[in-house]
Amino acid sequence: MSLISLLYLIFILVYIAIGAAIVFHMLRYKINRRVAAIMCLIYLGGGILLLISSISLFFSVNWYQIISNLRF
Amino acid sequence: MYEEINFPGQREGETIILFLRRHWFIFFMRLLLIIVSVIGLITIYYLFIFLNSNFQESEYYNLLLFGESLATLFIWNFFFILWLDYYLDAWIVTNERIINIEQRGFFVRNISELKLTKIQDVTSEIIGVIPTLLDYGNIYVQTAAEKERFTFYQIPRPNRVKNAIVQLQEKEEKEEERELGKIIRGNG
Numbered sequence: 081m082s083l084i085s086l087l088y089l090i091f092i093l094v095y096i097a098i099g100a101a102i103v104f105h106m107l108r109y110k111i112n113r114r115v116a117a118i119m120c121l122i123y124l125g126g127g128i129l130l131l132i133s134s135i136s137l138f139f140s141v142n143w144y145q146i147i148s149n150l151r152f
Numbered sequence: 153m154y155e156e157i158n159f160p161g162q163r164e165g166e167t168i169i170l171f172l173r174r175h176w177f178i179f180f181m182r183l184l185l186i187i188v189s190v191i192g193l194i195t196i197y198y199l200f201i202f203l204n205s206n207f208q209e210s211e212y213y214n215l216l217l218f219g220e221s222l223a224t225l226f227i228w229n230f231f232f233i234l235w236l237d238y239y240l241d242a243w244i245v246t247n248e249r250i251i252n253i254e255q256r257g258f259f260v261r262n263i264s265e266l267k268l269t270k271i272q273d274v275t276s277e278i279i280g281v282i283p284t285l286l287d288y289g290n291i292y293v294q295t296a297a298e299k300e301r302f303t304f305y306q307i308p309r310p311n312r313v314k315n316a317i318v319q320l321q322e323k324e325e326k327e328e329e330r331e332l333g334k335i336i337r338g339n340g
Binding site for chain 1: 157158159211212214215217218221222224225226228229232233235236239240242253255258259261
């Protein structure tokens with residue numbers, strides 16, 4: 081189970097790193113300020129919501145039961 | 153019309169005549185993969201529900217939702233990477249020059265500019281059924297500068313843009329000749 085947690089943590093860190101790069105590019109290279117601000121807000125809002133739901137779903141899964149079923 | 157637009161190296165008094173991006177259809181075609189993925193995720197969800205009526209009570213239901221949430225996170229990022237790739241590529245025609253801003257992935261950005269007086273030839277090209285129907289194509293600008301060819305890719309109304317560039321170039325050339333004439337007469 082700790083291996084699954086570690087893999088999930090790596091996935092989340094990669095997601096956050098890519099997200100940071102996206103936000104950086106939106107804010108650094110904006111051509112139209114208004115569009116860049118709106119898209120940045122949409123990305124951050126949606127991204128944070130998706131991340132929270134993913135984390136809560138991770139903890140809602142009964143990993144022990146699933147792995148035990150796989151072993152048998 | 154282009155007051156909200158700002159680009160690197162913009163000079164005071166420089167007027168933006170045209171601001172161009174790739175045609176919306178190009179972005180839409182790239183989005184198709186995302187649309188198919190989202191439809192796929194929804195299909196998988198309802199397939200499991202359909203195949204097993206008690207699926208929602210099993211321990212695998214949350215696992216399925218978790219898997220789909222991971223896929224959604226990936227799709228969310230992928231959509232914005234595609235959007236950035238589309239949005240940060242631009243061609244700007246001002247009263248003085250043409251600027252090409254090209255974003256190639258993360259942290260790789262090319263900006264090149266071409267003075268209107270360096271333009272030797274402008275060619276527009278529309279190839280294919282869909283580009284013809286939607287009126288988008290390429291423009292090739294032959295130059296006397298270090299970079300010999302400036303290309304506008306998949307832009308809307310390329311013929312109109314080509315005509316605008318030619319008119320601007322002729323106007324700029326006449327202006328330069330007038331300035332040169334003033335200098336010569338002044339020295340004479």
